[in-house]
Amino acid sequence: MARAVIIGGGPGGYEAALEAHQLGAEVVVVDRDGLGGSAVLTDCVPSKTLIATSDVMIEMAAAPELGVAFEDAGGDAATTVRVDLARVNGRVKALAAAQSADIEGRFERRGIRLVKGTGRLAGPGRVIATAPDGEAEELAADAVLVATGARPRTLASARPDGERILTWEQVYDLTEAPSELIVVGSGVTGAEFASAYLSLGVPVTLVSSRDRVLPGEDADAAAVLEDVLTRRGMNVLGRSRMASVTRDGDTVTVTLTDGRTVTGSHCILALGSVPNTEGLGLAEAGVSLDDGGFITTDRVSRTTATGVYAAGDCTGGFMLASVAAMAGRIAMRHFLGDAVSPLNLRLVSSNVFTSPEIATVGLTQAQIDGGEVAADVVRLDLSGNPRAKMQGVRDGFVKLFARRGSGTLIGGVVVGPRASELIHPISLAVSAGLTADQLAAAFTVYPSMSGSVAEAARRLHTVE
Numbered sequence: 001m002a003r004a005v006i007i008g009g010g011p012g013g014y015e016a017a018l019e020a021h022q023l024g025a026e027v028v029v030v031d032r033d034g035l036g037g038s039a040v041l042t043d044c045v046p047s048k049t050l051i052a053t054s055d056v057m058i059e060m061a062a063a064p065e066l067g068v069a070f071e072d073a074g075g076d077a078a079t080t081v082r083v084d085l086a087r088v089n090g091r092v093k094a095l096a097a098a099q100s101a102d103i104e105g106r107f108e109r110r111g112i113r114l115v116k117g118t119g120r121l122a123g124p125g126r127v128i129a130t131a132p133d134g135e136a137e138e139l140a141a142d143a144v145l146v147a148t149g150a151r152p153r154t155l156a157s158a159r160p161d162g163e164r165i166l167t168w169e170q171v172y173d174l175t176e177a178p179s180e181l182i183v184v185g186s187g188v189t190g191a192e193f194a195s196a197y198l199s200l201g202v203p204v205t206l207v208s209s210r211d212r213v214l215p216g217e218d219a220d221a222a223a224v225l226e227d228v229l230t231r232r233g234m235n236v237l238g239r240s241r242m243a244s245v246t247r248d249g250d251t252v253t254v255t256l257t258d259g260r261t262v263t264g265s266h267c268i269l270a271l272g273s274v275p276n277t278e279g280l281g282l283a284e285a286g287v288s289l290d291d292g293g294f295i296t297t298d299r300v301s302r303t304t305a306t307g308v309y310a311a312g313d314c315t316g317g318f319m320l321a322s323v324a325a326m327a328g329r330i331a332m333r334h335f336l337g338d339a340v341s342p343l344n345l346r347l348v349s350s351n352v353f354t355s356p357e358i359a360t361v362g363l364t365q366a367q368i369d370g371g372e373v374a375a376d377v378v379r380l381d382l383s384g385n386p387r388a389k390m391q392g393v394r395d396g397f398v399k400l401f402a403r404r405g406s407g408t409l410i411g412g413v414v415v416g417p418r419a420s421e422l423i424h425p426i427s428l429a430v431s432a433g434l435t436a437d438q439l440a441a442a443f444t445v446y447p448s449m450s451g452s453v454a455e456a457a458r459r460l461h462t463v464e
Helices: 011-022 037-041 044-061 083-110 187-198 217-229 321-335 364-369 386-391 418-431 435-441 451-458
Strands: 003-007 024-033 114-115 118-121 126-130 136-140 143-146 151-152 166-167 181-184 204-207 235-237 240-249 252-255 261-264 266-269 272-273 307-312 348-352 357-362 374-380 399-404 409-415
Touching: 003 011, 003 044, 003 136, 003 307, 003 321, 011 024, 011 037, 011 083, 011 143, 011 240, 024 272, 037 044, 037 083, 044 083, 044 187, 083 114, 083 357, 136 181, 136 187, 143 321, 181 252, 187 217, 187 348, 204 261, 217 235, 217 357, 217 364, 217 399, 252 266, 252 374, 272 357, 307 321, 348 418, 364 374, 364 399, 374 451, 386 451, 399 451, 418 435, 418 451
Parallel strands: 003 024, 003 143, 024 114, 143 307, 166 266, 181 204, 181 266, 204 235
Antiparallel strands: 118 126, 126 136, 151 272, 240 252, 252 261, 348 357, 357 409, 374 399, 399 409
């Protein structure tokens, strides 16, 4: 029986373990922090649970427009909606722990061995697992998968203290809402937390070193989001690079490189990620790392060392749980000789869980504008969608990209409520190589937000 040892129990690791077991391998997972990794325990599951509460607040703010009024017990109009952050974060932690326990239960039912501790490569086909008490065990393997993830990047000039200066992994210990929150970093993580806390009723200042929020996302989508956030009261400081973050009692001060200062009660640092690749014996085993310390892999998750694979955030690229899980499954299929399709990042659908959400798949507007491919582009605002009107939705759009000549869909963007759900038909079309006409020919429900996807596809039809 083939033996696989997996170092790390996040999505790249636990999904690979389940895949390898299904394909008949003997599997051991060495995990330090808890099954599910940061995706389940400190990142995706917690942050999206927090955002679920913020979404309710957004809906409640729109309730009067839909004819819903709130009254207290005496019949007087209620004027305040308040969030109990201690209860919110208690729920966040409980759901994360339950999800991790569920994964561990799946391991137990399938007979996948879990070794709690740290792992490192110790030569061809050998992994040393060290328990928290220091006891070491040597594990033999026909293949090793490294899936150790990444951690929040910090700077010497902005050290988190876990109380007022926080990484995105530390915010769930807050029991009271910040009186004034500063978010440093306007990438996906920074934008999501800034949007969420703003929706929870917290005054937010977003410090961005670039000229706009979400510089790596579709420019039209980012413009809509920034307009919505500023309309709701967020203070967005564009082209403002952080020099330092300091704390004096209950006050946090962010100093910018131009000398300006911003003060608040709390600060969230969203400065990117650092791979967890130290102390794993990678270089000694012949595993190549890039200048940032991320593991170099090919499209079937192989590293430069024979028999060693890697998946997830420790490899850089698209740092998404879905990509990590797919890369881990691909690694085990390749190792065990099963049919495998190499990872194609152009088919990855991703979502920014702001309000409104931003979902994307396939080629981008920037690639089209840069001449990488000739494409026809249609943008359709949601403000004209009948279901959007019923729900009081004014902001957002659907944008589709079709290859010029063939009409094949090669990408798309959705901005709006639950864009993470609306992107799926576009993702299917891009993955299957469907044309805009084929997407348009599928029935949609009337009225529905998805009707805008079909309508955008119809507008891409050309007469020969």
